[in-house]
Amino acid sequence: MLSSNIEKALNKQIKIEAESSQIYLAMASWAELKGMEGVAEFMYAQTDEERMHMLKIFKFVNERGGHAIVSELDAPSTDFGSTKEMFETLLKHEEFVSQSINELVAITLEEKDYATHNFLQWYVAEQIEEEATARTILDKINLIGDDRSGFYHFDKDIKAMINFNPQAPIV
Ligand code: FEO
8 A cells, every 4th residue: 555645746746757758759759840750759759758658657566556556747849949859858858857756765764665666776776777878869869069970970879879669567
């Protein structure tokens, strides 16, 4: 059974994951309209992945006797400046998500809720991966600089960095 404090904190994380999904959907749209097919595909996969992150907590809350809440979401930006700025925004956002997960983990320790603590370890590992991917992409963008043909290859290569399978069951 979840304490009301942990239930509230998990519902806050559900909202953050849902907003992450919205942000990456907005980025997919922006990239698609700029003709960056690979980047758009990457962002469409990201939006699905964040929805999976959201659903995983959602189901956990209900399984543990809480009430998972669908709340109103903040609308994301529609313009992300440049591809580099967009990935900088993505990295900053993932750092914010990591911080939020860390705070959540701290609450579970304070309350000795080891079941939720154990559940959250998946998110701790996932955040390390997400931040690393964003940094790798930014390194590539910085290497390319103003090289247009380099950017053309980057847009193709980024598809290889998609590691989310939307058909995979949520476990
Ligand atoms: Fe679910 Fe990218 O944080």
